[in-house]
């Protein structure tokens with residue numbers, strides 16, 4: 001084999017496996033027990049600016065334990081636009097899900113009920129660098145028209161009873177577009193800081 005082909009083959013072998021979805025691991029029912037992307041999954045997210053999270057959201061039954069809630073945590077290292085969309089698999093429109101976003105201190109950022117196809121949620125928001133948490137639950141679990149606390153996502157309805165719902169398989173697709181440096185500086189209010197440094 002010519003040397004260039006050896007070099008190309010070496011490059012192909014060195015390419016990380018970007019395509020593998022992140023698989024949920026129960027129990028991930030609270031902010032504190034969120035599934036955190038592994039270092040390899042986090043590196044793949046940074047390389048592709050996207051990751052997919054596959055999970056199952058089980059329903060509750062009357063008199064039984066609460067319905068399922070799933071938390072996943074990831075980190076972005078620059079400001080940018082984050083888009084998250086939830087889909088049913090395999091190509092399923094079963095169920096009514098909701099989804100929320102919190103920062104690393106558990107402060108609510110946004111939530112959605114039905115902005116994706118059917119009754120599936122999606123949202124897009126601008127974030128600074130940091131660690132964030134996405135939570136997925138059944139409709140009726142927590143408010144999606146206003147702020148909520150992480151503890152509001154507990155698999156219980158407003159009466160404190162388990163949310164009775166069908167179990168479903170889902171695919172969470174998260175995409176990230178970094179804001180180019182000048183925009184990032186403006187977003188972070190660093191323009192003034194840079195000017196102040198220049199004056200010295």
Ligand SMILES: [Ca+2]
Nearest residue numbers: 056057068070
């Ligand atoms: Ca689950």
Ligand SMILES: [Ca+2]
Nearest residue numbers: 028029069070
């Ligand atoms: Ca769970």
Ligand SMILES: [Ca+2]
Nearest residue numbers: 096097113119
């Ligand atoms: Ca919904």
